[in-house]
Amino acid sequence: MSELLLDLQKVSRFYKTVIGVGDIDLQLEPGAYGLIGPNGAGKTTLLNLITGMLAPSIGTVRVLGADPQRERAILREIGLCPATDILFPNVNAIQWVQYQTALHGFPTSTAHSMAIKALEIVGMSQEMHRPIGSYSLGMRQRVKVAQAIAHDPHLLILDEPFNGLDPIGRYELSEFLREWIATGHSLVLASHILHEVEEITTAFLLIHGGRILATGDASEVNSMLSGFPAEIEVAGRGLDTLVRNMLQQPWLTGIQFSANRDCAKIRVADNQEFYTALRDAANHPEVNLQSVRSSDGSLQSAFDRLLTVHRGETRTQL
Amino acid sequence: MQEKSTDDGLIQAVWQVARFEAARTFTFGRIAIWLALIALPTVLIATTQLQSRGQIPETGLLMTAYVLVVQVGCMMGLVLWATPAVGGEVESQTWVYIAMRPWGRVAVVLGKYIVAVGWTLSASIPSAIGVSLLIGSQGLVTLVWMVALVFLSTVAYAALYMLIGVVFSRRATVFSVIYSLIVEGAVSGIPAAICEITVSYRLRSLLVEWSGNSELQATAQQIYGSVSPPIHIAVILAYSALLLSIATVVVHVKEYAIEANNAV
Numbered sequence: 001m002s003e004l005l006l007d008l009q010k011v012s013r014f015y016k017t018v019i020g021v022g023d024i025d026l027q028l029e030p031g032a033y034g035l036i037g038p039n040g041a042g043k044t045t046l047l048n049l050i051t052g053m054l055a056p057s058i059g060t061v062r063v064l065g066a067d068p069q070r071e072r073a074i075l076r077e078i079g080l081c082p083a084t085d086i087l088f089p090n091v092n093a094i095q096w097v098q099y100q101t102a103l104h105g106f107p108t109s110t111a112h113s114m115a116i117k118a119l120e121i122v123g124m125s126q127e128m129h130r131p132i133g134s135y136s137l138g139m140r141q142r143v144k145v146a147q148a149i150a151h152d153p154h155l156l157i158l159d160e161p162f163n164g165l166d167p168i169g170r171y172e173l174s175e176f177l178r179e180w181i182a183t184g185h186s187l188v189l190a191s192h193i194l195h196e197v198e199e200i201t202t203a204f205l206l207i208h209g210g211r212i213l214a215t216g217d218a219s220e221v222n223s224m225l226s227g228f229p230a231e232i233e234v235a236g237r238g239l240d241t242l243v244r245n246m247l248q249q250p251w252l253t254g255i256q257f258s259a260n261r262d263c264a265k266i267r268v269a270d271n272q273e274f275y276t277a278l279r280d281a282a283n284h285p286e287v288n289l290q291s292v293r294s295s296d297g298s299l300q301s302a303f304d305r306l307l308t309v310h311r312g313e314t315r316t317q318l
Numbered sequence: 319m320q321e322k323s324t325d326d327g328l329i330q331a332v333w334q335v336a337r338f339e340a341a342r343t344f345t346f347g348r349i350a351i352w353l354a355l356i357a358l359p360t361v362l363i364a365t366t367q368l369q370s371r372g373q374i375p376e377t378g379l380l381m382t383a384y385v386l387v388v389q390v391g392c393m394m395g396l397v398l399w400a401t402p403a404v405g406g407e408v409e410s411q412t413w414v415y416i417a418m419r420p421w422g423r424v425a426v427v428l429g430k431y432i433v434a435v436g437w438t439l440s441a442s443i444p445s446a447i448g449v450s451l452l453i454g455s456q457g458l459v460t461l462v463w464m465v466a467l468v469f470l471s472t473v474a475y476a477a478l479y480m481l482i483g484v485v486f487s488r489r490a491t492v493f494s495v496i497y498s499l500i501v502e503g504a505v506s507g508i509p510a511a512i513c514e515i516t517v518s519y520r521l522r523s524l525l526v527e528w529s530g531n532s533e534l535q536a537t538a539q540q541i542y543g544s545v546s547p548p549i550h551i552a553v554i555l556a557y558s559a560l561l562l563s564i565a566t567v568v569v570h571v572k573e574y575a576i577e578a579n580n581a582v
Binding site: 051054072073076084085086088099103106 | 331337338341345411414417418421573
């Protein structure tokens with residue numbers, strides 16, 4: 001596939017006076033992406049635009065080169081596992097997945113064998129003849145994944161797929177998704193739980209308030225945040241001297257020492273200024289730094305800082 | 319895993335929806351309704367005849383049979399099956415899966431239309447047989463025109479309720495009942511050109527022609543004038559095709575179940 005996986009140009013979607021998503025410009029090459037944002041951030045609206053369930057109020061959406069609203073044949077290349085539950089209590093998994101696969105235009109016998117294969121992949125072979133109403137939430141989740149992959153789409157979209165899964169289920173789904181990516185398929189995984197996404201992909205789209213705040217991998221997102229508030233943890237000897245040299249700086253907003261004063265959490269309004277000052281201060285003969293790191297180097301930290309910037313809170317408080 | 323889907327995707331999809339939905343008709347509740355629709359008109363007419371000791375005039379029996387089987391029976395079956403075609407999917411949160419298939423939206427309308435027509439005919443035809451045996455002396459002739467009327471009624475009202483269900487996916491049943499009472503009930507009885515927009519008028523005109531009942535024919539001639547049966551049949555079939563086509567267009571473009579409060 002030479003086309004862009006997703007190409008969104010100036011896309012906004014309004015629900016009367018409410019903005020679902022606003023002014024999204026997004027061009028993504030085929031690959032795996034985590035769509036991350038808190039509940040109500042606009043993830044589902046964005047997915048609905050990508051899958052053609054919704055038309056943009058402004059702008060254009062193209063998936064693999066096609067408009068999913070007008071050129072519905074492209075839906076054969078997309079598998080969607082939505083966040084909503086399956087409510088077909090009297091139908092069993094094989095009937096339902098076969099039905100969903102056949103709706104893509106496959107003959108019944110082909111759809112049947114594809115459904116069996118998909119259910120096998122998600123570990124539902126043993127239970128596929130039982131009515132869906134008798135399944136646990138985790139089992140229904142697997143069946144939803146099976147209907148999304150049975151027709152072998154290029155792009156798999158999952159909306160909060162880990163909901164209701166027990167730890168083993170989570171592990172198995174994560175393994176499957178890693179394998180899915182490894183075989184050259186594309187993935188968009190929407191979640192509000194960052195560490196689940198970090199286990200599967202390193203490329204992120206951070207969404208909040210209907211806007212994409214940042215895209216890229218964790219380090220790119222962090223580098224975007226240079227010049228913004230941060231909390232940095234330094235460890236070593238001579239930290240009193242190190243900090244003394246910074247006390248008069250306007251960008252220093254707080255310091256918290258450990259009991260034996262060999263570790264300090266330093267809060268700054270501008271992390272670039274801090275790192276410049278740190279380089280000079282670290283040359284002092286009394287200072288011997290052992291480590292310098294963001295107090296929480298995870299994507300969660302980066303995301304929290306992005307939200308802080310997005311809300312206009314430019315200075316952190318002690 | 320890659321297999322090729324067939325080019326006749328819409329036909330396949332319609333067939334799959336019809337197959338899937340037909341399999342879902344075999345539940346206790348639905349079979350009970352089906353049996354009730356078959357039995358009710360026959361039981362009511364038999365009871366009435368027994369109580370009146372055969373004193374009810376044939377015209378009265380004919381009209382009662384027509385109303386019970388062709389109008390009420392067919393309408394009830396179709397309100398249950400055709401009206402919630404899309405609303406049911408939306409409420410059970412399965413619409414998103416349907417809409418993610420290239421032909422899913424249109425296939426749901428056409429596939430469920432086929433099942434609604436099939437299910438209603440399977441109840442209304444036995445019902446027509448039952449009442450035909452009870453009324454009049456021309457049992458077989460009555461049966462033939464009664465079945466023809468049941469067929470036309472089912473085909474037309476299924477398309478009508480399908481369109482109402484597609485346009486008003488929420489409270490579609492309420493809208494269907496209101497429409498039936500006002501338009502198919504009241505408006506169809508108005509002795510003016512406006513009654514010609516209703517299916518009821520066409521079906522009643524065919525009843526008058528085919529039953530050969532002179533009393534009915536004299537009254538109808540006075541009120542509605544005379545239109546030949548082939549025209550009525552053509553209008554009913556064209557009307558059904560038009561409504562169903564509009565329903566497929568609406569379902570293709572309409573956005574369902576996506577509200578600001580649950581989609582953001």
